[in-house]
Amino acid sequence: xxxxxxxxLRLLLAILATxxxxxxxxxxxxxxxxxxxxxxxxxxTTAGRLMDCFACLAFWVAAPFACYAAPRLSDGLVIWLAxxxxxxxxxxxxxxxxxxxxxxxxx
Numbered sequence: 001x002x003x004x005x006x007x008x009l010r011l012l013l014a015i016l017a018t019x020x021x022x023x024x025x026x027x028x029x030x031x032x033x034x035x036x037x038x039x040x041x042x043x044x045t046t047a048g049r050l051m052d053c054f055a056c057l058a059f060w061v062a063a064p065f066a067c068y069a070a071p072r073l074s075d076g077l078v079i080w081l082a083x084x085x086x087x088x089x090x091x092x093x094x095x096x097x098x099x100x101x102x103x104x105x106x107x
Contacts, residue, residue, distance in 0.1 A: 007071050011079070014062075014069035019087040022058040025051055058087040 005013075029036040042048030050056050066080035 007069075010069045011082075014065035014079075014083050015086040015090070018058060018062045018065050018083045019090045022054060022061045022087050023091065025061070026054045026057050054091055055084075055088050058091075059084045062087065 024030060025035060030038075039048065039051050042051060050060070062080050062083035065083055066076050069083065070076040070079045
């Protein structure tokens with residue numbers, strides 16, 4: 001039995017998957033430290049710098065999920081940008097503000 005998911009659910013799943021994979025690659029060690037070793041191996045290459053930038057990485061991670069979530073090919077570009085933006089919003093809303101930085105800016 002093959003059931004097609006509603007577009008809104010596909011979009012929600014794509015947003016969450018984009019954030020999860022981007023967060024894993026940019027901010028976590030990964031299972032067995034495999035991601036941190038990959039980051040170290042890539043070093044200061046273009047790919048290594050990409051893994052240091054959540055926004056840049058989210059842009060590229062979102063691409064395959066846009067193919068999954070787009071009901072029509074013509075929607076793909078907009079959904080690609082929306083997935084990347086949503087992942088970035090999720091990342092920023094989950095951050096704890098650095099009060100020390102705020103205090104330094106007030107001085």
